[in-house]
Amino acid sequence: MADVTLKGIVKDFGSTRIIHGVDLQIKDRELIVFVGPSGCGKSTLLRLIAGLEDITDGDMFIDGDLVNQRSPKERKIAMVFQSYALYPHMNVYENMAFGLELSKHSKEDIKDKVMEAARILELTPLLERKPKQLSGGQRQRVAIGRAIVRNPKVFLFDEPLSNLDAALRVQMRIEIAKLHQDMDATMVYVTHDQVEAMTLADRIVVLNAGRIEQVGSPLELYHRPRNKFVAGFIGSPKMNFIEAQVTGVAEDGVELSVIGSDPVKVAVDPTGLAVGDKVEFGIRPEHMGSGTEGELSGKVEVIEELGESHFLHVRLTDGSLITVQGRGDATAKAGESCKVKLDCSHAHVFGGDGFAFSKLGTLGQHEKTATLEGA
Amino acid sequence: MNRQMKSILFYTLVVVVVIFSVFPFYYAIVTSFRSGQELFNPSVFPTSFTTGNYFSIFKEQPFGLNILNSVIVATSVVILSLIIAVTASYALARIHFRGRGLLLMTILSVSMFPQVAILSGMYELIRSMGLYNSLPGLIIPNTVLTLPFTVWVLTTFMKELPKELEEAAVVDGASPLTIVRRIFLPLMWPAMVTTGLLAFIGAWNEFLFALTFTLSNEVRTVPVAIALMSGATEYELPWGNIMAASVLVTVPIVVLVLVFQRKIVAGLTAGAVKG
Ligand SMILES: Nc1ncnc2c1ncn2[C@@H]1O[C@H](COP(=O)(O)OP(=O)(O)O)[C@@H](O)[C@H]1O
Ligand SMILES: [Mg+2]
Numbered sequence: 201m202a203d204v205t206l207k208g209i210v211k212d213f214g215s216t217r218i219i220h221g222v223d224l225q226i227k228d229r230e231l232i233v234f235v236g237p238s239g240c241g242k243s244t245l246l247r248l249i250a251g252l253e254d255i256t257d258g259d260m261f262i263d264g265d266l267v268n269q270r271s272p273k274e275r276k277i278a279m280v281f282q283s284y285a286l287y288p289h290m291n292v293y294e295n296m297a298f299g300l301e302l303s304k305h306s307k308e309d310i311k312d313k314v315m316e317a318a319r320i321l322e323l324t325p326l327l328e329r330k331p332k333q334l335s336g337g338q339r340q341r342v343a344i345g346r347a348i349v350r351n352p353k354v355f356l357f358d359e360p361l362s363n364l365d366a367a368l369r370v371q372m373r374i375e376i377a378k379l380h381q382d383m384d385a386t387m388v389y390v391t392h393d394q395v396e397a398m399t400l401a402d403r404i405v406v407l408n409a410g411r412i413e414q415v416g417s418p419l420e421l422y423h424r425p426r427n428k429f430v431a432g433f434i435g436s437p438k439m440n441f442i443e444a445q446v447t448g449v450a451e452d453g454v455e456l457s458v459i460g461s462d463p464v465k466v467a468v469d470p471t472g473l474a475v476g477d478k479v480e481f482g483i484r485p486e487h488m489g490s491g492t493e494g495e496l497s498g499k500v501e502v503i504e505e506l507g508e509s510h511f512l513h514v515r516l517t518d519g520s521l522i523t524v525q526g527r528g529d530a531t532a533k534a535g536e537s538c539k540v541k542l543d544c545s546h547a548h549v550f551g552g553d554g555f556a557f558s559k560l561g562t563l564g565q566h567e568k569t570a571t572l573e574g575a
Numbered sequence: 576m577n578r579q580m581k582s583i584l585f586y587t588l589v590v591v592v593v594i595f596s597v598f599p600f601y602y603a604i605v606t607s608f609r610s611g612q613e614l615f616n617p618s619v620f621p622t623s624f625t626t627g628n629y630f631s632i633f634k635e636q637p638f639g640l641n642i643l644n645s646v647i648v649a650t651s652v653v654i655l656s657l658i659i660a661v662t663a664s665y666a667l668a669r670i671h672f673r674g675r676g677l678l679l680m681t682i683l684s685v686s687m688f689p690q691v692a693i694l695s696g697m698y699e700l701i702r703s704m705g706l707y708n709s710l711p712g713l714i715i716p717n718t719v720l721t722l723p724f725t726v727w728v729l730t731t732f733m734k735e736l737p738k739e740l741e742e743a744a745v746v747d748g749a750s751p752l753t754i755v756r757r758i759f760l761p762l763m764w765p766a767m768v769t770t771g772l773l774a775f776i777g778a779w780n781e782f783l784f785a786l787t788f789t790l791s792n793e794v795r796t797v798p799v800a801i802a803l804m805s806g807a808t809e810y811e812l813p814w815g816n817i818m819a820a821s822v823l824v825t826v827p828i829v830v831l832v833l834v835f836q837r838k839i840v841a842g843l844t845a846g847a848v849k850g
Contacts, residue, residue, distance in 0.1 A: 252742050274746035285739035289761040298757075299747035346747075 202263035202276075202353040202386055203228045204249060210257035211244055211410075218244050220410045221258065226354075231380045231387045235397040236407035236432070242390045243358050243409070249388060250356050251275050255515060264352055273303075278347035279356040282363065284339045286331040286346075292318075293327040296345045303350075319343040320382075337368045344379070355387040361396065373399060394434055398422070413489050423546075428480070430555040437485050437511060440522040441550070442496075444481035445471050452465055454549060456481055458542070459518045461495040466547045468557040482548035482556075485511060485525040494539035498522075503530045514540060580643050600825075607818035628819035631802075637792055638820060638830050645824070647710055648796055649778040652717045653771045659718075660770070661763070662723040666744065667726070668733035679730065686694040686723030688785050701788050708790040716784045721774040731761065732766040768835050776828055797824045 204226040211219035218241050226232050234242045247253045249260065251272040260267050267275050268293045286295050293314055300310045318324045321341040331339055340360060347355055360376070373394070377400055380387055391397055396406050398418045406413040406421065408427070414426040418434075425431035431439045450453035453467040458481050474478070490500075490512050498514040501521065510530040512524050526538055533539050549557045606614065610625045632638045666672075698831060700744065706712030723729050744754045759765075782798045789795050795803070801820045804813050 250746065252745065271748075272746045279746045281739045283737060283739050283744060285737065285743040287693045287740065287743070287758060298744075298749075346743075350747075408627070424665065489606065 201436065203230075204386065205450060206249075206258065207260070208258035209245070209248060209255060209260060211241075211248055211253060212256045217249070218410050219256075221319065221414055222410075224412065224415065226386060226388065228383050229386055230402045231377075231389060232403050233386065233401035234405045234407055235394055236413075237433070238392055239321040240407045241410040241575055242392070242407055244410075245388050246279075246358055246388060249354070250277050250279050252279075269319065273522055276350075276353040277353035277376070277543040277551070278350050278354075278447050279358065280340075280347050282359040284331070284363075285345040286339060287344055288331055291328050291330050292323060292334070292342050292345075295331070295342055296349050299346065299350045303524055313349045313351075314345075314377075314474055317348045320348070320379075321345045329498050336364050337339075337372060340364065340372060340379045341375075344376075345491060347561055348379075348383070353386065355385050357387065357389040358391075362391070362393070369396075370530070371500045376400065383535060387522055390502040394439075400433070406433060407431075418547060423558055425548065427556055428482070428550045431482050431548060431550070431556065437523045437525075439484045439548075440488075442481045442483070442516070442520060443518065444479055444549075446475050446477040446479060447563050449475060453462060456549070458496060459516060459520075464495055464542060464544050464547075466549050467560045468543050468549045470557065472551070473557070478552070480550040480556075482550055483542055483544075483548065487543040487546035488522075488524045489541040489543075490524050490526060490538045493541055493543060494541035496540040498538065498540060499534045500536050500538055503532065503534055505557045512538070519523055585597055587662070600634045604822055606814060607822045610815050615838070618739045628815040629823065632816045632820050632823075636804065638800060638802065639796055640793060641797050642824065644710060644713075644794060645796040648713045648717060649775045651710075651714045652721060652778040653775045656725050656774050657767055657771055659768070659786060660723060660729045661760070662757065663726050664729035664733045665759065668731045669738075679727070682723045683727055687726065690720065694763070694787060695782060697784070697786060706826050707788060711790045711795060713781075713785055713794075713796065715782055716788065717778040719779070720784070721777050725770045725774055728738065728770050729766055730765065732763055736762060772835055775831065779828060809829055 206224040206226075208215065209219055209222045209224075222245060234245060234282070236242055244253065251267065251270060251274075255268050259500055262275055263278075272279070287298065290298065296314045296317060297310045300313060305313070314327075315324070319328060321344060322339070323341055323345055326334065326338060326342075333340065340363075343360070348508070361362050361372050364372060364472075373396060373452065376389075378402075379385075380392070389396075389400060401418055403417055404417060404421055405415050408429050413433075414421060414430045416424075421430055421434045425434060428441065434442070442458055444456040444458045446454055447457045447463045449470045451470075453465050454470045454473055455461055455463040455465050456479065496516055499515040500512050501515050502513040504511040504513075509528070510526050510531060512532055514522050514524055516522060522540070551557065580709065585638065602619065605619070605621050607628055608621065608624050608626065609616070609833075610627050614624045616622050617800070643835045667675060670709065696717070700709055700710045704712075706715065740758060740762075741754055744758050749757065779796075780798055781796070782802070785796045786802070789799065797820070801817055801824075804816055
């Protein structure tokens, strides 16, 4: 197993720059997840690591070796494709054995390795089947098996679960997490689904338009997003952004008036802020409550019931629509006026450039462990 | 119009179509079993049955040799054109290079030229290479003739194969040749059988080149040999022999088509290869 280092990686397709100088250190045995909206360059970055695309500029190291000019095979990587890309004319056994055969392993050796992978992935009864005789989940496991048998330095996954239905996706997600524990392998996993990213990753890399927005443990990104993009991308439903004005600046935070509300205090480093500045106040739906008391007032427009919780979509007095989460069944009714209460210990403040003012104070217990693990 | 009328009309149409497409073959078979005066009997039904024609064609000229020539030429054309077309289509479908689109369009337009347009140029080439009146002198022009179509079809087919399949093989450590041999060839079987069979039929029935580029009966292929069959006297047209020969050389083609018919259908509905 190995670490992977990206130094100033740039990729142009023709005259279009798709990856704008990415620096990243992937540690040995880490499961790192690239997440970002569709078309942001996740697959391209993964394929650059794989060696399926040429690097336009920058250096890539695997296990300390410069690999810019090396083929995927020489890089000793294995890749699981979104469409599985199983060889349709070969059965499950042959699919998994193909790479070993090409690298001239002995027949017994191939058999041992394939049987072992089949056992781990519970594919043993299916070895004789052709890919078209398998279900989506089984095909996915064969694709993973094909990667396992080659005992690669780095596993690369490109949205491996996006072709599966929701229930199977959760199950396979757990299997991949388990696989990572058992194999102690370095894994790079690409997804556009932030839930997958949060649940699987040791560290998440948030990509946007070919640039890294932030790298950190899932909880670090959740609690301390570096900018508005990360704040909005991580967490579901997404964070609410509300216009606010600075009414007071102190060492231990700033006081804000959120659309004309009484000042609320947010513990962020106030450097660069002055009274009267316009900022954006960010708060997640789960850190607000609705009721008869609260800093903001508005009107309930839509209610979504999930059973264990509910979401109220509330139109505020300035016309913006925010989402408020509550536990259990909703008591409010659509069309009613309501007050929204803010838990400002979990609020964020973003400047005009989209960057967050860094949060002050000690981290919460969860954040602390997460940061330590991620470090 | 009620149901019955509709189905009567439908089957009438079917019968008409079948008669038009099958009658010429039927008549050839019937004629091939007639001899002497019988040949001029206009009846469409079998009136006599003699197999004499089928033996006399082998006695009066080297027809066995002609068949062998046809087999050699057609088989060589199929093998040559498939080897060239598979490798060419890999490059055309999978590798980006300057002028690829132009090249593909050129290939397609070349395949639309009438054969007679390239006849004299081809004749000069064949003669200057010293291949006039020899089997290679037929194999090369026939290969050239079928290649554009074969390359075009295989390129289209290869384009449809998912790119990730090739990339998976690259990650597995396969060289381009291994990819073609172990991944693409097995998947392209149906397309190759279809194009190969069409190339075979084309070369088997090819007349113009075979007539122009040969001189002696020993290197002639079947279509020319049949056309140049002569009767006992200058004024007699050996209809019986001609029909018997035609029937005889159509049989292998029919057998080939029947053997490969399922593959042909699969090849014509190409691209249905999803992992
Ligand atoms: N081979 C290619 N040629 C040209 N543009 C490409 C190629 N591959 C990807 N792109 C472009 O690069 C951008 C990023 O693509 P991709 O990495 O696939 O995004 P993601 O996987 O994040 O959805 C897209 O705008 C896409 O159009
Ligand atoms: Mg992608």
